[in-house]
Amino acid sequence: MNNISVKVGLASCGVAAGAKEVYNALEQYLKEKNKPVTLKKTACIGMCFEEPIVQFEGSELGSIHIGKANPETITQILEDYIAGKAPAENVILAEKTSGKHNALLANQQRIVLRNCGIIDPECIEDYEARDGYKALQKALSMDSNAIIEEIKKSGLRGRGGAGFPTGLKWQFCASENADKKYVICNADEGDPGAFMDRSTLEGDPHSVIEGMIIGAYAIGANEGYIYCRAEYPMALEHLKTAISAAEEKGYLGKNILGSSFSFDLHIKEGAGAFVCGEETALMQSIEGKRGMPTLRPPYPAVKGLWGKPTNINNVETWANIPWIIMHGAQEFRKYGTEKSPGTKVFALAGKIAGSGLIEVPMGITLKDIIYNVGGGMKTSNPFKAVQMGGPSGGCIPAEKLDTIVDYDSITATGAIMGSGGMVVMDTGTCMVDVARFFLNFTQNESCGKCTFCRIGTKRMLEILTRITEGKGELQDLENLEELAVNIIKGSLCGLGQTAPNPVLTTLRYFKDEYLAHIVDKHCPAGVCNALITYKINPEKCIGCTLCARKCPVSCISGQVKQVHTIDQSKCTKCGTCFQVCKFDAVTKE
Template sequence: MSEYKVEQIEVHVCMGTAGVASGGDAVMAALTGEFEKRGLTNTGVKERNCKTKQTGCRGLCARDVLIDVYIPGQGPITYEHVTAEMVPTIVEEHIVGGEIVAKWAAKKDYFEFYDKQKRYVLNDCGKVDPDSLEDYIAHGGYDALKKSLKMTSEEVIDEVKKSGLRGRGGGGFPTGLKWTFCRNSPGDLKYLICNADEGDPGAFMDRSIIEGNPHAVIEGMLIAAYAIGCKEGYIYCRAEYPLAIKRVKKALVDAEKAGYLGDNVLGSGFEFHLKLKEGAGAFVCGEETALIASIEGERGMPRSRPPFPAVKGLWQKPSNVNNVETFANLPVIILNGAEWYANIGTEKSKGTKIFALSGKVKSTGLIEVPMGISVRELIFEVGGGIPKKRKFKAVQLGGPSGGCLTEAHLDTRIDYDSLIAAGAMMGSGGVVVLDETNCMVNVAQFFLTFTQRESCGKCIPCRVGTKTMLDILDRITSGKGREGDIERLESLATDIKISSLCGLGQTAPNPILTTIRYFRDEYEAHIFKQKCPARECPELIEFVVVDERCKKCGICKKVCPVDAITWEKGQFAFIDKSKCVKCRECIVNCPFNSID
């Protein structure tokens, strides 16, 4: 993480969604109260004045509330899992006494989480107050816009083309080329749209950027609008992101008051007006034509292409749609130059990519890594590996429509082309790590349940085809699979991919196809043996404590939600099958693998 210098003592509190949910408001209030009580807000010596500052998510969401203590002339000290009750001790011992509270300070694994990251887009998240335009400007904000306004629009597009930036929303289409199509379309009125309708399960990349640094997205949109020739724009953000919406609204008002938006941006003669549109939370509205329909007040359903939005988009006018992360990359590219950016990543996948790392991995959270990093590095170095001494089984890349890769693919490079060749895809950036306790048939069922429910129903292949596939998976996981089911799934998946109208249906079968491709034996065990090798499908298993492996620790009894486990100190545990609801809490939490 880059150096951040202060002139007075600052305590930064993570106030992203996870920070707020973990008690960030209470920690902020406790710090402010403690500083005032001790007379540290106006000491007469600038270097000893103390202030608190809210920041966005810095990545390790599972450790919230995270705070950073900055003292002039010293490096920052991070504290994890901070509560309001811990604040007086931190202030007394560290800020006043000069002694770090070691028991609460971040340990080695916290810093290992960042070692392989290259945080350019996320650089200011954790440092900038998302509600402060002045703070954004103090960190170099809008300098890229000012630089762009001294260039011609063609020069800006050429710079983006030379950088090699590809759309971060999933498709990976070259950004500069996409802009060119829209710019060259006839007509004076063109629209620029930011797709912030991030709906993948476990994905929070765009959400965290907007919550942590909304002006970076606005600045990126201004640069794009200037290059393409757009006078009006929309940020389309789902209403289920209330904190993001609150901060974007304030950022838009502040930017317009300061002259960064409006009829005459910074006195340049360039005109751009930007509005916020709240979406209702339909996953299909992540598809650009469905998103456009939603802005127009119609039901969010995909439209046939061609014509593409660059020719006929919002209200039949030429329109350009990019996602949040794509726009947030633009200030970085313009300030540092296309050549600098193009030296990051691989030949065909330039720059960095932000991922939401979740599942069976020690350090979950938001990460930004250079394109070309291997799957192994991502999971075992950035993520810290698999907890509880369990074995890695698979990783699901690319959101609910992505594919599952195995141990044999750990050295696969993470770039657009390598992932597609392996059967996965970049997607918007969701990464779910799976261990030996995960059933791959159940994983496929879980993701297809989501995409089938989110289908708009407009085209038959997606509406009927995904439901038919889901019915087959439901049968298989309940022990009622039939011979030929695997082949039926493969045939249906191929047909749905070819004939669906939009990307939702075209990619929905991916988890099924890759799990069959790499874990066919698990499907066969479910169908022909009525057994779940991973012990996850409830209707195919009964729970039994294996005395030879039981360490008589009682952990299983403590985690059982229905009190179905009998245990006394020094005795083997026993599971009452009449009470057991097969929730798997005992299996997941037993560190000795003692339950079959």
């Protein structure tokens, strides 16, 4: 029994699932029993669906991860582990035996998430122990042009969504002559359904900071900003801790590691505006103004923050940098495809069994991601579509699941790679409703500067709402396409230019569903309230009266132990009867 350690995953997802209670139970236990066991905190290993997750290490059993840990049983599991007895409960990962999700992790390749779920993100020594800040030391001994060349050679493309070559972007900014330059980290992860950046910042903030210092040195900037959403309180807290620790250790501030290079890094908290993820709007927001996009050119590399040359990359891009500098461009190119080298982090959510965070080499197929890395569908409902790229992206249908993941192949489907949100949908999801959901989002978040975006998205939303209410006409479909084309042409920034994508892709792949809503006045997925009817199946109803008692408008009648009926003229389609029936006797048509 030597050096046994226990780690509890305390990222937002873990805490929401009850990880703090598990941690407290372990802490209390170790204090009472005075056991020589180290209790540590870590962040998210990516398997959010198994949270809270606890890892045991150090006995002859090797490393073992327990999923869905609870405060009542965790101390017993620890005692068993110390005694060399393998736990019987939910072993999700095991070093020496077969954990039930070993295979899911084996199909991943972790560069960006190399430390997530392994180190204590608030402990800089943990990061250093895993070669942290060694890439910075190496970079400071290199010529700044050589660094840019290395990044160019790696072929790294911006992970924020558009996929612009990072090295080239750096070169543009580096070649500007100016008394002052800035680097910015875009951590305004606004796509609903995406949480890659949150997890990276919560789990390994130093990798992003180190990437930014290296970038600043290469470009010749001495001040930087991390623009992070205020909706991510833990990410902000970990960043603050990490920045002060890096300052204390001399990785930030004046004369970094004894060199002539100085760099200061600040955090700017967002205030809740999706459009601020657009780089020119983001800079307006840092300057304290309304976050309205401005015309490009001039590009930020020429005239950015406060009119000075500025380089903006997103969280994942920055986190790749130290790894590339440490291991070299050649090594990076071993993963991924010719035009999209490296890996990509995806946030899996929706109707998938293994929802959470994964990192896979580019070039993998969507099918592999969903079935071999994500564990397949959550329920017996079959797969229908995967939504990629959030409000700027689109829905990819089952027949396109062999598409490989790289910037160009995903774009060819009509969706976009985006920042990495993947929301899996099954046959219980209505595609017209999904399109309406995204249009509602972009219409709300449009800053209002361009007429086509401001009013066009509003008109599209009205049409989609009409269709979901069963009031659509065939002409609406033509109008939607016409509006889409004009919004794309008439908008200044990415928000407007991509806003019609969710509508265009669903029209392309799921037109029959639109037609069912318009012509048959029927919602095949049973989602659109106006188009569904709740009925009671007389063969299954046992007359328990529960639905009648719960119905808020008292429109269900029937005697005890006799079949109940719904008065359709009074029914508000709230779905309460459907939810409460224990005998599946209420059906939705």
